[in-house]
Amino acid sequence: MRRPFIAGNWKMNLDRAAAVALAEGLKEKAAGVDYADIAVCPPFVYLDAVAQVLKGTNVGVGAQDCYFEGNGAFTGEVSVEMLQDIGCQYVILGHSERRHIIGEDNELTNKKVKAVLAAGLIPILCIGEMLEQREAGQTDDINAEQFFGSLAGLTADEMKKVVIAYEPVWAIGTGKVATPQQAEEVHANVRKLIESRFGKEVADAVRIQYGGSMKPDNAKDLLGQADIDGGLIGGAALKVDSFMGIIEAAK
Numbered sequence: 001m002r003r004p005f006i007a008g009n010w011k012m013n014l015d016r017a018a019a020v021a022l023a024e025g026l027k028e029k030a031a032g033v034d035y036a037d038i039a040v041c042p043p044f045v046y047l048d049a050v051a052q053v054l055k056g057t058n059v060g061v062g063a064q065d066c067y068f069e070g071n072g073a074f075t076g077e078v079s080v081e082m083l084q085d086i087g088c089q090y091v092i093l094g095h096s097e098r099r100h101i102i103g104e105d106n107e108l109t110n111k112k113v114k115a116v117l118a119a120g121l122i123p124i125l126c127i128g129e130m131l132e133q134r135e136a137g138q139t140d141d142i143n144a145e146q147f148f149g150s151l152a153g154l155t156a157d158e159m160k161k162v163v164i165a166y167e168p169v170w171a172i173g174t175g176k177v178a179t180p181q182q183a184e185e186v187h188a189n190v191r192k193l194i195e196s197r198f199g200k201e202v203a204d205a206v207r208i209q210y211g212g213s214m215k216p217d218n219a220k221d222l223l224g225q226a227d228i229d230g231g232l233i234g235g236a237a238l239k240v241d242s243f244m245g246i247i248e249a250a251k
């Protein structure tokens with residue numbers, strides 16, 4: 001049985017006071033949750049403040065990106081070691097906003113995944129198709145390309161530690177959620193991809209989150225699907241009550 005994992009991706013939102021207040025609210029409200037893993041991923045500049053609030057609690061902290069080199073002349077970048085130093089356990093990688101707005105490709109994402117694993121942190125690797133790709137019947141091909149490209153060269157032991165987030169781009173921030181059946185179909189296919197490369201034991205162990213307009217009122221149906229093991233939440237993670245509503249739907 002895979003343990004549900006609900007993570008909040010705060011993206012480029014909030015200010016310092018609001019980030020700390022949200023972390024404090026979650027620390028209190030999520031304290032009794034023993035049935036799921038929980039994490040929040042604030043913007044880099046607020047990571048340290050949020051990590052201090054959540055230290056020793058059941059709410060983990062993740063970054064939204066990182067660089068693959070350890071240190072040196074990489075202006076503007078943040079290394080995995082730095083994230084580890086302030087208490088991060090997770091790093092979101094290959095998010096569609098980084099792929100499609102910033103222009104990151106599978107090769108760069110793959111280097112980052114390997115750096116995160118080498119440091120003992122957990123990558124949350126995002127994959128997902130755009131609307132025109134879905135409409136052209138390319139959903140499985142796009143997900144396979146991002147999956148194999150971003151996870152090239154991993155061992156089975158490394159793969160077991162990876163969390164996948166399936167985020168159909170057309171459902172992100174649009175209020176247009178994938179139906180539980182649409183999402184489950186892709187999740188089951190992604191699990192088959194894992195099995196084809198890493199074997200059944202690994203495929204059965206890896207958690208696959210759904211992301212894209214997940215809210216308290218649609219979370220239960222999505223999380224009730226056999227291959228949906230959690231959520232990567234954007235907008236609804238910015239308020240204690242709506243994030244808690246999704247966490248409680250994972251019970």
Ligand code: 13P
Nearest residue numbers: 009172173212213234235
């Ligand atoms: P929304 O929940 O706002 O659609 O964002 C999903 C997402 O991109 C999480 O990484």
